[in-house]
Amino acid sequence: MQSRMMEQLVTLDKRYGRPDLFITFTCNPSWCEIKYLLLPGQQPSDQHDLTARVFKQKLIRFMDLITKNHIYGETRCWMYSIEWQKSGLPHAHILIWLVEKIVPTQIDDIITAELPNAEEDPELFEIVKKNMIHGPCGGHNPHSPCMKDGKCTKKYPRQLLQETQTGGDGYSLYRRRKPDDGGYTTTIKINNVDFEVDNRWIVPYSPILSKSFNAHINVESCNSVKSIKYICKYVNKGSDMAIFGIANPNEPVNEIEQFQMGRYNSSNEAVWRILGFDIHERFPAVMHLSVHHNAPQRVADPPNTTLTAFFQLCATDEFAKTLMYHEVPQFYTWNQSTKKFCRRKRGARHSSIAGIFSTGALGRVYTVHPNNGECYYLRMLLHVVKEPTSFQAIKTIDGQECETYREACFKLGLLENDQRWDNTLAEASETRHAHQIRTLFAIILTTCAPSDPKGLWEKHKESMSEDILLRARRNNLGLDVQYSEDIFNEALISLEDVCMSINNKILNQLGLFSSERDRNDVIDRDALREKQYDVDALQVYVETQKRFLTNDQRLAYDTIMRSRPYIYIHIYTK
Incomplete structure (x- = not known):
């Protein structure tokens, strides 16, 4: 299903370009429609069918508001997929393409990342305060789920800005004004301690959607084709997957037999599927x-x-x-x-x-x-x-x-150059992970004989090195790590390893730059596999098994040993 969704998304991107809005709509268990139907003493987690039905109806109305009421303008096409949090609450990842593209000057009219004025709009202020504040995390709450290696994986708190800017990687940096420049603050409790929240902690939202649905609704502007790379992966990544083993402590461990693999389904997701609700929808067909x-x-x-x-x-x-x-x-x-x-x-x-x-x-x-x-x-x-x-x-x-x-x-002039491989890698760079792009490039190098491998590498080396750059940034927190020759060299080493596993050729044999590493690190896997034997053990095996040879087998064995004596000698002269 994920591959079909990816094909559909790529088709829409190819026909209509980048989407305009990326929206995450999360179920709110405190909705009055849910609480009203709960029995005395029950919590929303006790009525998964109720949560699923209410969210389904809310989602239908949510999509109608955008696609039929045109609150952002006429909609050209859209698609969404449903996922579930570990707590079981459903949320929808939604992509919207508009007939009239959103220009940078319109972003502030649609999306905001600031606390509203509590006096002018107290209703929206309470909704944002309850649903759209991230964390706070960091030193204020080091045990927050978003924390990893002492840093927030969502990059909060964000930078305070006077005006909305377009980020270097294609993501907008929304206006987040300081308190003394027109911004507002509020106070929340963390571990029973008052904490003052300013605009650095606000998740981008659309006021009209937040007021209409009273939920966590993250709205992002897609201002660059490059920004949809993350969206393609995120919308189509599928359910969480678990690997586990089943073993009897009284029996010997057999890893092959006990291995199982499955996907984690929460109770709410199970109800959703039982009721036959769609997990993915799009328009047009x-x-x-x-x-x-x-x-x-x-x-x-x-x-x-x-x-x-x-x-x-x-x-x-x-x-x-x-x-x-x-x-x-x-x-x-x-x-x-x-x-x-x-x-x-x-x-x-x-x-x-x-x-x-x-x-x-x-x-x-x-x-x-x-x-x-x-x-x-x-x-x-x-x-x-x-x-x-x-x-x-x-x-x-x-x-x-x-x-x-x-x-x-x-x-017809379709094969005059490497344009087809360039297009293939360009499409992959928008929707696939870096290690998948390297594998694709390795397949092209080893099986498709491109005319200019070095030109393809120079054009797409950043896409093939993205995971290495991210790992370097995680390992060097606080440093501004950017693409460098060292990053690209590590990608070349990884690429060479894949090429070696396919046809046992190093990069300079395939028309590409050689990676900078010790030649001993370039392992001839076939030769290594053939050398993994114990000469003494093999000689004992031969001597003990010769007596079981049939007449024809004995004749073949003696003939081979007489005609190739150096084979027999090699056994003793390792």
Whole structure:
């Protein structure tokens, strides 16, 4: 499910660019709708079905307020996924794309990270005070859940700023005024001690949403494509996973048999699933389109797929001939029973062609790994060739049928450089972790023979080194650690290790820079594995087992030992 969600998110990003808002909407167990229905003496944790139902209704109204009432403007598309905290409370991670993009000057009108004026709006002040104050943590509360190695993982308290700024990594730095510059403060209790809170501790929120739903609602502005990298990972990361073992203390430990792996489901999540509530929703629909070869054994009667149905459509429908494969779902629906595309009968009318209707539905051709040879090149052709009526037609260039799809791509100028690998790494850098990007680059280096590996490295080395930079920052708290040659060198070492595990080649053999480390550290894994033996133990084994050889085995053994005597000598002369 996570991979399908990721495909949908990438499709929306590719079509409409970065989302405008990233919202986290958390269930509030103190909602009056929940408390009103509790039995005497009960707590919200005693009625998980009640919590789930109320949050579901609140979420529906929440989405209607944004997508139908257009409180931030007309909405182009949206998606959300539901997760559960360790305490069991559900929360939704929501992405919103607006027709009119939010510009930096509008951020303060939508999002604030300051305490409101208690006299002008006492209701909002109490809501923010109760739901939108982080911690406080740090030295005031070192046992706060956000603390790690003596530092807040959420980077609170934040810096006080007079004006909203755009951060260097694509995240906004919201206005947080000092008390003597127009900011406000309040007092809360921590461990029965009064603590004065200023704007450094306020989680960004939208006043209209906070007042409407009285809950923890974190609203962030996505002002850069780079900022959605975190969002892609966070929205699609899936449930928590637990690894555990079951063992009988009276029996010998067998790690293989006792190993179990599963996912942690809280009671509230279990109720949510039992009630059949959606865990993920989005608009518009994203239709996945198949891509495959027409294998020889299926030529006589191939099963109709969206791809072969597209070929048939191009042969019979004049309008379809003007469309690319991924554009078809916008104007046609897929009939699952007949396995055919049918023109839409509802939607927006075409401006010049009668009988043509369109919707916001998008098409996403299934991802094909570069190792999958011809299928990968076929997918490339489907994004540039119009009016294909067969597998042969799609690789026919200037009236001449090419032998392979790769040849057709080359004739169209699609394979003149490493642009495909550049696009692959660029897409991965927006949605994947650094170690996954390194693995992808290692696969490209070892199996796909890029023409300029050094150029690809220079362009994407920061994305491939991000986890190493973060680890260096954690290990050197208080220092301004930035990308450096040492960071990139460690990434090269990690990359080389992956390449070695794939085809036992070091980086300079693959056209890339060599990592700076002692040559003894570059381990030939195959040679090392072959040397892991005990000569004396093997000789004893041979001498004790020779008597069990059959006549044919004895003949083969004697022949080998007579023809290759140095093998036998090597056993004794280690």
